[in-house]
Amino acid sequence: MKYTPQTHKPTWWRHAPLAIIATVAFIGAFTLSDYLTFDTLQANREALLAFRDANYPAMAVIFIAVYVVIVAFSLPGAAVASVTGGFLFGLALGTTFNVIAASIGACAIFLAARWGLGQALSTRIEASDGTLKRLKNGLHDNEISFLFLMRLVPAVPFFVANLVPALVGVGFVNFAMTTILGIIPGAIVFTWIGVGVGEVFDRGGRPDLSLLWEPQVIGPILGLCVLAALPILIKALRGNRDI
Structure with missing residues (x-):
């Protein structure tokens, strides 16, 4: 289902959600970067485990809610949150909670961006006849593939993969579907690291996020990218044959 721009809303109202997100993200970058860290997790791990054991459902809800806020407002600490999911809930539930929270947060920022700046930009591109419109049309012809690639390629920052699709007017259903499925491989890796993070802390070490780039990990992810x-x-090759 494609997004049909509407122009009857006041400009300030349409841009308000994205403006709020940008403001919170800017403030959070300077105020939370020293708190949403592995050092904070290490210092509070016993308290977190005790609360989880006494209030498992509440801990799950709180964890998901905090993670959603981190992603929706592009706050620092998303990697820490993913590792924490594995530390608190294990590989299966931790991955599930991480995917749910990251997907909800991604959809929230996508809708905020599309409702405001994305709506205006998409309308201008659609009204143009230049390169931007051709690029947009090409993206829409391969929408699901492009969205999956943006999720699977580790070099693409998560917030970029949330914002760019909104700014070019991709379909929300395709965005949500590719987000949920596309982040699963990375979520498994980060959750897996979190499962063993307690032992890492006991040895006086820190979680090694470079595991994502190990051949046995990055290889399958790159295979999914292919x-x-x-x-x-295939479409490009067929197009060249028809010329």
């Missing part, structure tokens, strides 16, 4: 890119390549 699969996601195949439809784009």
